[in-house]
Amino acid sequence: MEIIVMGCGTSQGVPLVAHDNAGLDQANPKNWRSRTSIHVVIEGHHVQVDAAPEFRLQCLQNKIPAVDTFILTHGHADHVLGMDDLRQYCTNNGGAAIPVYSTEQGLKRVETIYPYAIGEAASPGYIALDLHRMPEELMLPGGGVVRSILLPHGSEPTLGLIFEEPSTGTKFVYYTDCKTVPTPAVNLALDCDLAILDGLRPNFHPTHMTIGKACEVAGEIRAKQAYITHMTYQIDYATYTESLAKEYPKVGLCYDGLRIKLG
Numbered sequence: 001m002e003i004i005v006m007g008c009g010t011s012q013g014v015p016l017v018a019h020d021n022a023g024l025d026q027a028n029p030k031n032w033r034s035r036t037s038i039h040v041v042i043e044g045h046h047v048q049v050d051a052a053p054e055f056r057l058q059c060l061q062n063k064i065p066a067v068d069t070f071i072l073t074h075g076h077a078d079h080v081l082g083m084d085d086l087r088q089y090c091t092n093n094g095g096a097a098i099p100v101y102s103t104e105q106g107l108k109r110v111e112t113i114y115p116y117a118i119g120e121a122a123s124p125g126y127i128a129l130d131l132h133r134m135p136e137e138l139m140l141p142g143g144g145v146v147r148s149i150l151l152p153h154g155s156e157p158t159l160g161l162i163f164e165e166p167s168t169g170t171k172f173v174y175y176t177d178c179k180t181v182p183t184p185a186v187n188l189a190l191d192c193d194l195a196i197l198d199g200l201r202p203n204f205h206p207t208h209m210t211i212g213k214a215c216e217v218a219g220e221i222r223a224k225q226a227y228i229t230h231m232t233y234q235i236d237y238a239t240y241t242e243s244l245a246k247e248y249p250k251v252g253l254c255y256d257g258l259r260i261k262l263g
């Protein structure tokens with residue numbers, strides 16, 4: 001299984017526009033974060049999780065050759081607004097609609113923003129989306145499995161995702177945009193090879209985990225390796241990488257373009 005971090009910034013991206021971004025070393029490219037999304041290749045099948053406003057650029061920079069399945073974790077703008085740039089992947093699939101899985105609210109948001117892409121309204125050459133509620137267990141072509149569980153995130157619950165690749169026996173957990181990781185989600189994630197966890201910033205936020213809380217969760221789920229995502233400008237890459245290495249040696253920070261192979 002291969003995981004590509006397409007973006008790991010919070011909803012406004014990093015650095016912030018028209019802001020002093022105090023404490024952030026803008027000379028370090030790892031502090032330039034586009035909005036959060038990942039691409040997972042599992043048993044040779046390409047799964048895109050969310051489409052940030054920078055989705056097109058992220059696909060070019062990371063040389064993403066295909067999107068076979070799309071999972072939208074929730075309907076917030078920073079995760080849904082890049083979906084129109086799935087166009088070329090539809091064309092390359094002979095115009096076939098891309099299967100899209102999300103929460104009830106996430107699917108409603110897709111229908112509101114992209115009515116021209118759904119069902120009979122979909123025209124050749126544009127995006128075509130085939131919408132489905134995300135099941136608890138999604139069997140992918142090739143044999144990969146994605147389990148899901150709802151995570152609290154204010155008024156818009158988020159899909160927590162657990163990827164399991166039978167051929168390598170590897171397990172990857174993706175819990176972005178969540179205030180907490182409730183016990184059932186901890187149990188699903190236990191002993192994973194890799195976890196990518198929401199760790200917005202050091203201080204309290206009503207709908208996201210702090211970086212400290214994310215580190216605690218990494219320990220609770222006994223992740224062999226964990227990375228933090230969805231970060232604000234308050235998290236300077238070099239500063240936090242150094243402090244995490246001392247306190248939580250299994251936890252690191254994502255950066256745009258990070259690739260991790262499991263198995």
Ligand SMILES: [Zn+2]
Nearest residue numbers: 011076078177
């Ligand atoms: Zn977000």
Ligand SMILES: [Zn+2]
Nearest residue numbers: 074076153177
């Ligand atoms: Zn969100």
